[in-house]
Amino acid sequence: MKVAVIQFPGSNCEHETLVAARSAGLNGEIFRWNRPAEELCDFDGYMIPGGFSYQDRLRAGAIASKEPVMETLKEEADEGKPVLGICNGFQILVESGMLPGLDGVDAALAQNVMVTKGEIVRRGFYCAWISLRHDAVAGRCSGSYLIDKGSLIDMPMAHAEGNLVTADENLIEKLNEENQIVFRYCDTGGETKNEFPVNVNGSVENIAGICNPEGNVLGMMPHPERSSFAWQLPFVDPAARRQIDTPGPGRLIFESMKRYIEVSG
Amino acid sequence: MRIIGHLDQEVETNLRGAGLGLTVSEARSIADILRRDPTLPELFNYDTMWSEHCSYKSSRATLQEFLHTTGPNVVQGPEEDAGIVAIDDTWCVVIAHESHNHPSQILPNEGAATGIGGIVRDVNCMGAKVVATADPLRFGDPNGPDANHVRWVAEGVVDGIWQYGNALGVPVMAGDVVFDDSFDTNCLVNVVAIGVVKRDEIIKSRAPPGAGEKGYDVILIGKPTDSSGFGGVTFASEALRAEDEDANRGAIQIPDPFLKNVLFKANQDLFEMTRSEGITIGFKDLGGGGFTCASSEMGASAGYGMDLDLDLVHRAGDLPPEVIGCAETQERFLLICPPKMTPRALNIYNEDWDLPNVYEGARASMVGKMTTNGRYITRHKGRETCNVPIEHLTGGIRYQREEKPREMHHMEPAIEVPQDLSQVLLRVLASPNTSSREHVYRYYDTEVQGNTVIRPGEADAGLIAPVRGERFGIALSVDSNPFYGRISPYWAGATAVAEAMRNVASIGAVPWTMTDCLNFGNPEKPEAFWEFREAVRGLSDAAKALWLKGHQNAPVPIVSGNVSFYNESPEGTVDPSPVIACVGLIDDVGDAVTMNLKEPGNNIFLIGPRFDELGGSDYYRTVCGATGANVPQVRFDLERKMIHTTIDSIARGFVVSAHDISNGGLGATAAEMALTGKADLGIELALDRAGSSRLGTDRLIFSESSGFLLECRAGAEEDLAGLMKERGLDLMRLGAVKDAPELVMTRKDTKVVCLDLEAARKAWTGGLVEAMR
Structure with missing residues (x-):
């Protein structure tokens, strides 16, 4: 099982994403954007890592989404191969139309706006460890295939534009109906209080990650690759840190993709 | 440009008219060597290479006189773009430290971003992977006469740092932010970058x-x-x-x-x-x-x-x-x-x-x-625009600047012990310089590269595991206190070294190398040059006395650094600011500890008695509106024993949390241990043993004398006491971790401080937000 971590100019998480994928038992390599796109067909799954592709020119993800490699990626996704977009990767998937993947419906990831008690307390970039609640059923989505509904997973978020917005007022309802909302920001008890700091970026209904209707394409703002080893966790018991390979909660995302490839292959 | 045979006045006019900074005598010396009038491009080349920034013409002699740049672990000293020290037989850490002060004062966003951009290049070009940065920042008084401009600069600088560093993909692992009115018209933006490289791939x-x-x-x-x-x-x-x-x-x-x-x-x-x-x-x-x-x-x-x-x-x-x-x-x-x-x-x-x-x-x-x-x-x-002896161009010139002690009249304020010390502690916790730095570090991507083990806000230093598959960790910390510098540049240099070392020791890492970024005023003024020399002497004395652990009398080497003079404007000069970055090494990241309280009932110990040395303290400034005169001193033997023994007590598993005492004294240090992490445990301390019985309670709580608060693992008390005794240190049991969210301090069995943690948290987390609003 071989995955491609697609590297655009300005990507900055490709190496740790590949390390996380390998820790889950996937093989893979970093795939530079200007390689012949057809070489992409040789892989079983795809990851678009975080970063600032093309400097977020125009909008985050806008330029990368128009690269030839994305056309090929769409075709491979249409075949049912799994795609995971993390942070800037999520932004690229939204800009390309692969997410939410509903024809004629549009969403965007806008600037973070942190609201507490009706007041804007902060805007823009924010880096913190947060809790996510998995709101899809196990098996619904390639990147969370192994995760039970309602499970809580800790990992860091670090972005300036992760606030999911839409001009179509029916979109969120549709996403809910189609079970496309995979992750929501929540507190340590699993409550999705719609207020900063639980809702870290102002995203509608605390949405942190969504999948396409088919479930094989997942986009999420937080970074599972930075939570794939126990030693990466804040305030972790030093005993857990001493075992270099003890998994962190984020590894489940990569193990899920592996399982999805096994099952769908 | 015509120089030979022209009057000084004419040459001066020509130089200034062309926008050159060279002096007339410098220009004449160039013409002498070339035996002809230099071309304009030649003069610009010399102007650049002989500038203070490139040639260290004022500072080099002092740096060579005092700084220890060699040592058993040094692979490369300050002669290239970055210094290099060995981690083990295979791996090295590369470090560079610079200032970008002037540009950041004029265009904060671009200035600060360029600072990061420059320093990471210095490390990368040695063949290294850049794995972390740190940003010591100094801004003016956020509530003073220049408040609006100061806040504009502060916001722009922080934006510039995150916009550059986050996009590049290098985590910010350490830094500090200090507000002081001497920076009203001259902010300081220092930047540190570290990288890792294999020794044979430099x-x-x-x-x-x-x-x-x-x-x-x-x-x-x-x-x-x-x-x-x-x-x-x-x-x-x-x-x-x-x-x-x-x-x-x-x-x-x-x-x-x-x-x-x-x-x-x-x-x-x-x-x-x-x-x-x-x-x-x-x-x-x-x-x-x-x-x-x-x-x-x-x-x-x-x-x-x-x-x-x-x-x-x-x-x-x-x-x-x-x-x-x-x-x-x-x-x-x-x-x-x-x-x-x-x-x-x-x-x-x-x-x-x-x-x-x-x-x-x-x-x-x-x-x-x-x-x-x-x-x-x-x-x-098609024309030859420059043809000069290359070593003459790069050799620069040297100046022996004059030095003269600055006349100072610092006095200790006459104050009564305040009635309500809980309120006083709240004010100190909320002060712009002691309050939590969270508002700033949340803008920085501290997680990118996935190597982060201890991040800003969890301990006194950041820690990364920069090479996957290896167990070693690199700790990073920065320090410098301008208020100490105002009173005594010598002790400012020495305490910056001691504190930066204590910071990495607090997580269990061994201070392994340092860099210095020396920010001062105009060196052509003898008082400013004296301040510079005093600070370098102080930091050098400390680096030597607090020697490399395991290598008696081998100073902790300073392998890279930067001198930034001319941090002044007609409104005044900056407080002497020798900024130190310290890299610590820990063999196994699994052994590192954070500062948050761990278990109810665990004993809390102090090492480092409190002294009556509150000059430059946050208490004096925030509560008394005074600077004071008795600046904290570094008691070199005591300091070294404390640093080395704290590291050993963490390595042996006796200590589960450690926090060094600095801004805001023992009071703020204890509060921070309770306010970090889950923050659901309290602390109760009896102050009687913390210092001389003649010291006022306010002084026991707020003195910034060096020391550590240590939380001992239950059952390890005797081991810890034995180790401290063996090293000649007085281990003072002050109290214990409480299973209640409150901060209590007593003296002679009377409660002198009793704070609800929620109130303390509000004060502590709000201070910086307020200062940067």
Whole structure:
């Protein structure tokens, strides 16, 4: 099982994403954007890592989404191969139309706006460890295939534009109906209080990650690759840190993709 | 330019008219060596290379007199772009430290971003992977007469740092923010970068052996040269005047983290190619002084000459030769390699990484050849525009500046012990300098690269595990207290070293190397030069007395650094600010501890008694509105024993949380241990043993005398006491962790402080938000 971590100019998480994928038992390599796109067909799954592709020119993800490699990626996704977009990767998937993947419906990831008690307390970039609640059923989505509904997973978020917005007022309802909302920001008890700091970026209904209707394409703002080893966790018991390979909660995302490839292959 | 045979007055007018900073006597000495009038491009080259920024002409003698730059672990001292120390037989840590003060005062966002951009290049060009940065920042009084401007600068600087560092993909692991009215018109933006490299893969920033004889190629890589930053090093080597603001803006460089990100990856491919084929190259970043500085230093340090064709430099538009030479266009590198490698090197940048299509005008270009004639020659449009002895150009000049102690009349304030010390502690916790730094560090991506083990806010130092598969960790911390510097530059230097070392010791890491960024006023003024020398003497004494653990009397080496003079304006000069960055090493990241309280019932111990030395303390300034006179001193033997024994007690598992005492004294230190992490445990301390019985309770709580608060693992109390006794340290049991969210302090069995943690949290987390609003 071989995955491609697609590297655009300005990507900055490709190496740790590949390390996380390998820790889950996937093989893979970093795939530079200007390689012949057809070489992409040789892989079983795809990851678009975080970063600032093309400097977020125009909008985050806008330029990368128009690269030839994305056309090929769409075709491979249409075949049912799994795609995971993390942070800037999520932004690229939204800009390309692969997410939410509903024809004629549009969403965007806008600037973070942190609201507490009706007041804007902060805007823009924010880096913190947060809790996510998995709101899809196990098996619904390639990147969370192994995760039970309602499970809580800790990992860091670090972005300036992760606030999911839409001009179509029916979109969120549709996403809910189609079970496309995979992750929501929540507190340590699993409550999705719609207020900063639980809702870290102002995203509608605390949405942190969504999948396409088919479930094989997942986009999420937080970074599972930075939570794939126990030693990466804040305030972790030093005993857990001493075992270099003890998994962190984020590894489940990569193990899920592996399982999805096994099952769908 | 006409110099020979002209009057001083005429030469002065010509120099100033051309925008040169050279003095008349400097210009005459150049003409003497050349035995003719120099050309304008030659004068600009000398102006750049002989600036304070590039030549250290005022500081070099003092640095050589005091600083310890060698040691058993030093692989490379300060002679190149970054210093290097060994971690083990295979791995090394690379570190560089710089200031970007003047630009950040004028254009905070671009200025600060360029600071990050420059320092990461310094580390990368040694062949290293850049794994962390730190940002010591100094801003003016957020509530003073310049409040609006100060806040504008502070916000712009923080934005510049995150916009650059986050996009580049290097985590910010440490830093500090201090507000002090001496920075109202001169902010300080210091930047530190560290990297890792294998010892046998270090790349030198000089022409390789044989380069001259074999006519190696000189290749310029990166952004097209434009006029940005022209005159940058000269501007950094003068005091700031408001009327020059428009002109100074043009001297500020324009940063681009996106292009840098792509360049770093292309550089990595270049490095791998040269390593696999066993080819030695020279590689250097272009920073202050631009193309002239990078090229001439690479040639001169290897004893070669260079012949460079400025028409081959890829550039944005038609530029005069002195601008091509001296502009400080960002995101550029210079490569010296054998001609047979040139086509493949160009291919990596221009084809594989497609620079021309990724960024308009960016590419790699062959621009000249190495020679053996010792001359620095540039050509432009068919004319020879510069032909000077290369070692004369890079050798610079030296000045022996005068020093004179600054007259100071600091007094201790006459104060009564306040009635309500709980309220006083709340005020100190909420002060701009003691409050939580969370508001700032949440802007920084502290997690990128996935190597982070301890992040800002969890302990006194950040910790990364920078090499996957290896267990070792690198800790990073910075420190300098301007208020101590105001009273005593010597003790400011010494305490900056001690505190930076305590910070890394608090997580269990061994202070392994340091860098210094020395921020002072105009060195042509004897008082400012005295402050500089005093601070260097202080930090050097401390580095020696607090020797490298396990190597008695071997000073902790200072392998890199920077001197920033002229941090002054007509409104005044900055408080002496010797900023120290300390790199710590821990064999196994699994052994590191954070500062948050761990278990109810665990005993809390103090080492380091409290003294009546509250000069420059946050208590004096916040509560009494005074600076005071008795600045904290470093008791060298005690300090070294405390640092080394704290490290050992963590390594042996006796201590589960540690926090060093600094801003806000014992009171703030205890509160921070309770307010970090889950923050659901309290602490109760009896102050009676913390210092002399004659000390007022306020002094026991707020004295910033050096020390540590240690939370002992249950059952390890006797082991800890035994170890401390063996090392001659007085371990003082002050109290214990409580299973209730409150902070209690007693003296003579009377409660003197009783704070609800929620109230403390509100004060502590709100202070910086308020200061930067």
